[in-house]
Amino acid sequence: MRNINHFxxxxxxxxxxxxxxxxxxxxxxxxxxxxxxxxxxEGEIIVTGSRVRGEAPIGSAVTALSTADLAATGRVTVDxxxxxxxxxxxxxxxxxxxxxxxxxxxxVYSNSINLRGIGPNATLIIIDGHRVTNNSRSTxxxxxxxxxxxxxxxxxxxxxxxxGSDAVAGVVNLIPRRHLNGLEMASRYGIADDGAYHESMIGxxxxxxxxxxxxxxxxxxxxxxxxxxxxxxFFRSNQTGMGGSDYSVTRCSPGTITAGGxxxxxxxxxxxxxxxxxxxxSNKCDDLQGQDLIPRQKYDSMNATFNYQLTDWLEFFADGFxxxxxxxxxxxxxxxxxxxxxxxxWFVRPTGFTGTSYTIGYNFVGDAARNKSWGHAESWQITxxxxxxxxxxxxxxxxxxxxxxYDISMSSGGINNTALxxxxxxxxxxxxxxxxGLHRTSASVLAGIFNQISYNPTIGHFTGYEARLNGPxxxxxxxxxxxxxxxxxxxxxxxxxxxTGSPGAAFSWTNPSRRTDSAxxxxxxxFFGADNAIPFFQKLELxxxxxxxxxxxxxxxxxxxxxxxxxxVQNLMxxxxxxxxxxxxxxxxxxxxxxxxxxxxxxxxAGGSPIVGVALSGGNLNLKPETASTWSIGAxxxxxxxxxxxxxxxxxxxxNQVVGLLSDLSVLTRASQYDGTGxxxxxxxxxxxxxxxxxxxxxxxxxxxxxxxxxxxxxxxGRSQNLGRSITRGIDMTASYGFVTDxxxxxxxxxxxxxxxxxxxxxxxxAPWISQINTIFSPMKFRARASINWELGQVGANVRLTHVGGxxxxxxxxxxxxxxxxxxDLTLNYRIGEDRAKALLxxxxxxxxxxxxxxxxxxxxxxNGSGGYDATASDPIGRQVAISLRKSF
Numbered sequence: 001m002r003n004i005n006h007f008x009x010x011x012x013x014x015x016x017x018x019x020x021x022x023x024x025x026x027x028x029x030x031x032x033x034x035x036x037x038x039x040x041x042e043g044e045i046i047v048t049g050s051r052v053r054g055e056a057p058i059g060s061a062v063t064a065l066s067t068a069d070l071a072a073t074g075r076v077t078v079d080x081x082x083x084x085x086x087x088x089x090x091x092x093x094x095x096x097x098x099x100x101x102x103x104x105x106x107x108v109y110s111n112s113i114n115l116r117g118i119g120p121n122a123t124l125i126i127i128d129g130h131r132v133t134n135n136s137r138s139t140x141x142x143x144x145x146x147x148x149x150x151x152x153x154x155x156x157x158x159x160x161x162x163x164g165s166d167a168v169a170g171v172v173n174l175i176p177r178r179h180l181n182g183l184e185m186a187s188r189y190g191i192a193d194d195g196a197y198h199e200s201m202i203g204x205x206x207x208x209x210x211x212x213x214x215x216x217x218x219x220x221x222x223x224x225x226x227x228x229x230x231x232x233x234f235f236r237s238n239q240t241g242m243g244g245s246d247y248s249v250t251r252c253s254p255g256t257i258t259a260g261g262x263x264x265x266x267x268x269x270x271x272x273x274x275x276x277x278x279x280x281x282s283n284k285c286d287d288l289q290g291q292d293l294i295p296r297q298k299y300d301s302m303n304a305t306f307n308y309q310l311t312d313w314l315e316f317f318a319d320g321f322x323x324x325x326x327x328x329x330x331x332x333x334x335x336x337x338x339x340x341x342x343x344x345x346w347f348v349r350p351t352g353f354t355g356t357s358y359t360i361g362y363n364f365v366g367d368a369a370r371n372k373s374w375g376h377a378e379s380w381q382i383t384x385x386x387x388x389x390x391x392x393x394x395x396x397x398x399x400x401x402x403x404x405x406y407d408i409s410m411s412s413g414g415i416n417n418t419a420l421x422x423x424x425x426x427x428x429x430x431x432x433x434x435x436x437g438l439h440r441t442s443a444s445v446l447a448g449i450f451n452q453i454s455y456n457p458t459i460g461h462f463t464g465y466e467a468r469l470n471g472p473x474x475x476x477x478x479x480x481x482x483x484x485x486x487x488x489x490x491x492x493x494x495x496x497x498x499x500t501g502s503p504g505a506a507f508s509w510t511n512p513s514r515r516t517d518s519a520x521x522x523x524x525x526x527f528f529g530a531d532n533a534i535p536f537f538q539k540l541e542l543x544x545x546x547x548x549x550x551x552x553x554x555x556x557x558x559x560x561x562x563x564x565x566x567x568x569v570q571n572l573m574x575x576x577x578x579x580x581x582x583x584x585x586x587x588x589x590x591x592x593x594x595x596x597x598x599x600x601x602x603x604x605x606a607g608g609s610p611i612v613g614v615a616l617s618g619g620n621l622n623l624k625p626e627t628a629s630t631w632s633i634g635a636x637x638x639x640x641x642x643x644x645x646x647x648x649x650x651x652x653x654x655x656n657q658v659v660g661l662l663s664d665l666s667v668l669t670r671a672s673q674y675d676g677t678g679x680x681x682x683x684x685x686x687x688x689x690x691x692x693x694x695x696x697x698x699x700x701x702x703x704x705x706x707x708x709x710x711x712x713x714x715x716x717x718g719r720s721q722n723l724g725r726s727i728t729r730g731i732d733m734t735a736s737y738g739f740v741t742d743x744x745x746x747x748x749x750x751x752x753x754x755x756x757x758x759x760x761x762x763x764x765x766x767a768p769w770i771s772q773i774n775t776i777f778s779p780m781k782f783r784a785r786a787s788i789n790w791e792l793g794q795v796g797a798n799v800r801l802t803h804v805g806g807x808x809x810x811x812x813x814x815x816x817x818x819x820x821x822x823x824x825d826l827t828l829n830y831r832i833g834e835d836r837a838k839a840l841l842x843x844x845x846x847x848x849x850x851x852x853x854x855x856x857x858x859x860x861x862x863x864n865g866s867g868g869y870d871a872t873a874s875d876p877i878g879r880q881v882a883i884s885l886r887k888s889f
Contacts, residue, residue, distance in 0.1 A: 048129070048153035048173035050543070051162060051484040051522045053395060053470040058524065058543035059563020059577030060157040061634055061648050061732070063087075063752075067177070070146050072789075072798060074827065074845045074882060076188060076201040076222045077142040077299065078149060079111035082172065084802070086754045086783040087156050087732060088113055090872050092120035093138045096294045097865035097872045098663050105137040105588055105660075107409035107456055108377045109295050109327050112138040115156050115169040116754065117779030118652060118728055122168035122583060122626075124159070128175055128319055131163075133381050133403030133462035136494040136587045141174055143323035143379050147186060147205040148218030148303040150177040156732065157650070158630030160581035161545040161561035164488070164518055168581040168628045168654060176305050176319055177216050180207025183889040190882030193851070196231040197294070197877050199224040213308040213315075222299035226292045228330060232876050234854060234868040235293065235861060237286040242868070244858035245607045245812070250361035251335035252285035254437030259350050259358035266360075270438035274351050285363065287601060287610060288332035288861040290370060293876050295329035317399075318384040328374040331863065333365040334415060334450075336703030337612070337711070338435055341425050345432035346440065359706055366439045368450040371413035379405040381462065394471030401464040407457065414452030416502070417700055421707045423449060454701065455499040455507070456594055465489040478540065479526035488518040496593045500699040510619075512591045513552075516584075520547035539567035545579075553590070554625055557582050571638045578631040585623040585658055589720040592619025597693055599702030602714060603666040603811055603860050610860045612705045613714030614690045615662050616698075620719045628654040634732075642738035642748075652728045659763065662718025665862045666777065666811040673763040673770070679717045686715035723764045728779065730756035745792030753784030753803075774807040776818070776857065777872060781805055794839075796829040804873050812858050819855045821874045823848040841886040851879035 049057025056062065063085060075081040082088055090097055093105075093112035114120040125139040126132065132139065141152075152174055159167035184205045191198040203220030229235035237247040250256040254266035257277070265281035303321035310316055340347065341357040350358075385399025423433035423445050433449065434440040468486030475481075493513035499505045522545040528537040543563040550556040561579030568574065595618035601610035634648035661667050661679060671680050681689050691709040694700065705711040736750040759773035774781040782805035789798045801824050809816040826846045833839035854874035861867030869876060 048171060049155040049157070049159060049162060050524075051468065051470070051486060051520065051545070052482045052524050052543075053484065055482065055524055057155060057563065058541055058565050059575045060155050060159075060632065061575070061636070061646060063154040063156070063734075065152040067147075067150060070149060070152070071186070071886065072827070074188075074190075074825070074847060074884070076146070076199055076224070077111075078144055078146055078152070078174065079113070079140060079142045081146065082113055082141060082152060082154070084785060085154065086752055086785050087115050087154070089117040089779060089783075090114070091117050091777065094865075094872075095297070096876070105593065107593075108135070108375055108407045109297070109329065110135070110138065110140040110325070110377055111142060112140060113172050115154075116652075116728060116730070116756075117759075118169040118654060118726070119657070121166060121586065121658075122654070124163055124165075124167040124171045126163065126171060126173050127321070128383075129173060130383065130399065130401060130466055131464050131490060132401065133379055133405050133460060135377065135379075135405045135407045135458050136460050136492070136496075140325075140377065141172065142299065142325070143301060143321055144174055144176065144303050145203055145205075145218050145220035145301040147184060147203045147220055148176055148216070148301075148321075150175050150179065157577055157632055158561065158579045158581040158628060158652070160559045161520070161547045161579050162522065164516070164547060164549050165582060165584045165625075168583055168626070168630070169652065176303055177205065177207060177218065178214055178305050178307060179209075180205055180216050181209045181214075182207065184887070185889075186884065186886040188882055188884035190845070190847070190880045192877050193879045193881060194231070197225055197227040197880075213306070215304070215306045217302065217304040219302040220299065222297075222301075224294070224297045226296040226328070226330065227294040227877060229288065229291045229293050229861070229867070232293065234856065235876070236868055237861060238284070239856075239858060239868055242856045244816075244856065244868075247287060247604075247609060247860040248284040249287045249335070249609045250282050250284060251287070251337060251363050252283040252361065253363040253365045254283060255360045255362035255435060256282040257350065257358055257360050259353045260355060262350070264350055266437050268437070271348050271436040272438070274348055277348075277350050279350070283361075286861070287335075288863060288867070289363070289365065290330060291332040291861070291863065292330045293865065293871070295327045297325060297327045300324045313389040315387040316384070317387065318382065320380070320382040322380040324376060324378045326374070326376040328372060330370050330372055333363055333370055334368065334703065335361075335363040336415070336707075337705045338362050338424060339421070339706040339708065340435055343425050343427045344435075345427050345429045346434050346436055346438075348436060360435045362435050364450075367441060367446055369413060371411050371450070373409055373411045375407070375409040377405070377407045379403065383464075385466075390471070392471065394469060396467075396469055398467040399465075401462065403462040405458070405460040405462075409454075409456045411454045412503075413450045414454060414701060415703045416449050416452050417704055417707060419449045419451075420703065424707070451503055452501060452701075453499060453503055453505060454594075455497070457495070457497040458588070458593060459495040459497070461493050463491040473523075476526060477532040479529040479531070481526065482524045484522045486520055488516075488520075490514075490516040492587070494587050496588060496591060498594050500594075500596060500701070510591050512587045514587060515552040516549060518547060518549045520545065536568045537566075538570060539565065539573075541565050549582075551584055554584050554623075557625065573636040574633075575635070576631070576633040579629070581628045581630060583626040585625065585720065588619070589658060589660070590619050590621060590623050592617065592719070595619070596699045596701055597690060598662070598718075599700065599704060600665060600863065601860070602668050603862075605669045605671075605813060607813060611668065611714055612712075613686070613716060614700075614704070614709075614712050615716040615718040616693060617662050618719050620721060623658060623720060624656060624722050626654065626656045626658060626722070628652060642736075644734070644736050646732075646734045648732040650728075650730060650732065652726075654726045654728070656722045657724035657726060658720045659723040660718060660720040661716050663864050665864055666859075667716060668714065669811045670763070673767055676766070677721070677723065677764055679721065681715040683713060687712040689715045724761060725765070726761045727758060728756065729758040730754060745790055748789040749787075751784065751786040753782065756781050774805070775810045776807065776859075776870060777811075780807050780873065794831040796831075798827040798829070800825040800827075806855075807873070809857050809859065816858045818857055818870070821852065821855050823852045823875070824850060838888050843884045843886070845880075845882040845884065847880040847882065848875065848878060853878070
C-alpha cells in the first residue's frame, strides 16, 4: 500500500520548488543592472484561439477578463469569477452540484468550466496557451490565485484544430501576470446575513521588471465555510407548503415498522411493548438530514512567472504553480430500511402479526456520527522554455511542462451491511442492534457496524512537450501572410487507487497511461488590408488550421478549422468559422476509479418518497472518442469610441457523447430513453443483478434496503458509455458603452447574454430526438448579465444584475414552470491616495442585495445537490455582505 502521508508531508518541498522558478531572476538582477540591452523585453501578448504569433483568432470572438474584472466580481476563486459569464453553466463538475455529466467523478468537489452546458469535459482549460496537469477527470482553474492572473480569455468556439482534444465547446486560457512591477496586496471577508456561510481571502503578488526581463510571484489563502441544508428552509422533503410534493420518508428516528403490510409508528420515547403501537400510523421526516449544500474548503495557491533575455535573440522563460485545496463535507445522517427478525433481543411483535420478521424504516442519527468525507486536491507544475529569434522575423519556441496531481477523498464511517444484519439478528442484548428508538446498542457493536472505510486516491503525472515555428511567409497586397507549425507531445499516467471495506483494507491500484503526439499547421492569409482597401473590402483575411493527433490508446484523428474576417465598412467586422473537434475519453472513464455499488435515492417519477436503488461505478474499456462539428457567424460593430456591439450565432453538433448515469439521480424520470441499453433495470431483475455483482466481490457503499439485494427494485449501470448526440444552436450577445460627464463622473454600461434556439439530444443512437432546451439540468434558453459602473474622483459604485430565465421542471409527472432568477449585486468603492495606481481601494459589497431566494423547484432532496431548489441555476447562500481591501506599492 502506498504511503499517503508521504504526499501530504511533501507540500513544503513542492512549494519551495515552485519558488525556485523565480530564483534565476533574483540571481540575474545584479548582472542585469550592469548591462544595458538595446531593447528590454516586455513579453509577447498571448491571444487565445490562434497559434500564429501576434494574431487574434480569425472568425471567432474572444471574451476577456482582466485582473480588475476578476476583482470586480467579488469572487475569491478563479472558477467562480469565470462563472459570472452567461455562457458558463454550473452543470456537472461543481462544488455544489454533481448530478450531471461528469459529476460522478468529482469526488474531491472541484470546479471546472462548462461552456453553454455542452459538458464540463468539452471545455479545454489551459494556462498561458499550454496544457497543464489535471486529475484525469477535469481541470480546476482555481489552481491559480486570482492575484496571479493577468487576464482570462474565453473562446466559445470549437478549437480542436488549434489545441487538440477537449476543445469542443471552446477553450479557457488563464494568462499569468508578467507586467506587475511592485507589490499588490488584497484581502476580503464576506458573510451571509444569517451567518450560515462565510468566506475569506488574503493574498499578495510581487513583480519586478528589470532591464532584460521580469519575475512575478503570487500567493493566496482562501477559506470557504460549509453551508448546511438544515440552514436553508427550501431544502426539505415536505414541499406541500411551497406548492409541491411531499417527498418525506419513513426512514426516521424513531422509525416506522411495516409488518404484514401494516405500518406502525414507533413512539418518540421508544418502543418496548406492542401496546404502544397503533396500526396504520407512520413517522415521516426529511430525507438527507444535515447534508451540506456546499462543502467546507481551504485553498492555498501560488504561481510564478519569469522571463530573461539572455541575448538579443535568445530568451528564457518559466512558469509554475502550486495549489493545495482541502475539503470536508457533511453528508446526511445514514438511513436504511432494516429487516428485523424475531430473534432480535429487543424484538417487539405487533398485535396479530405472526410473521418471523418485519422491516423498520430507520435513521441512524442517534447511533452514529455522519460519515464525513474529507480529502484534498493538490497539483503543481513547472514549465520552462526558450524563444529564439531567427532570420526574416521567424521565431522558434520550445517548452517542457512537468507536473503532478494528487487528489484523494476519504471516509471512515460507512455501514458494514454484514455486521448490521448480524446485530439485527442477535438474541443477546450485548451484541444486538436496537432499532426501537431507545439506543441501547453497545458502543462496541456500533463500532463494528460503522467502520467501513473508503479511500480513493488519484495520482497523476504529466509531461508536456511543445515546439513551434512562427513567422511571415510572403508579402501580399493585403498584408503579410503568416504561418505557424508545431509539435506537441503529452505523456500522462495516472494511478487510480481504492481501499474499501474494513479498516486495514489493502489498496488496489490501476495504473493506466497515455501518450499523445500531435502536429499542427495554421496559416493566415490577408486578401485586403490597409494598403489595398477598396469599398466594401476594408479588410478580408482567412485563417486555415489543421491538426493531427495520435493517441497511444484510442487511435488518431485529424481536425481542420477555417475562419474568415470581413470588414465591408469601417467599424463593422463580419466573421465566421467552421471546424471539427473531438474529445478523447479520460483515463478514469476508461479504467474507472471506484468499481463498487452505491445505494442511492432516486427521484420517484410518480411523486412521493424517493426510490432506493443501486448504481454500479467503474470504467469502460470500450469507450471511443467523441466528435463534433462546429460553425459560427458573427458581427462586431463599433459605431463610436468606447462603444461596441457583438452578435454571434453558433451551431454545435456533438456526436458519440459519453453518457454516465452514476450521479444522475433523476434518471428514472427519463428511463424510457434508455430502453434497450440495459443501463436501467427495474423490478425483481434489479435485485438479481445487484446480487451477481456482490457475488463477484464488489463492495457496497450504503445500506441495502432490508439488508438484502433481493429488496432492490432499481439498478443503474453508471459506467460511462458512448451513447449520446446533441445539437446546440444559439446566439451570444455583448454590448458596452462608456461616457464621461463634466460633473457627474464616468459611466460604463455593459451587457452580455446567451440565447439558445435549439438543444436537442438523443440519449442512444437509435433513440428519437428530444428537445431538452430550457428544461431542468439542461442548458437554459436565456442567461444574461448587465452592469453599470460609475466613478467620480475617489468614489465609485458598480451595480450588477444576473438573470437566469425561467424553465420547465420535467423531473416530475406534471411538469412545473420554474420562475426566473435575477439577483442584483452592489459594490461601493472608495480610494485613499492621490496616485490611482498606488491608492488603497476599500470596497463594500452586497451580493444578492435584495436577498432573492432561489426559485422553488419541485424536486426531492438529492445527495448530489438540489432539492426544493435547483443548485445548477441558483445560489443557496442568499445575501452576502463583504468588505475588501486592495493596495499596490
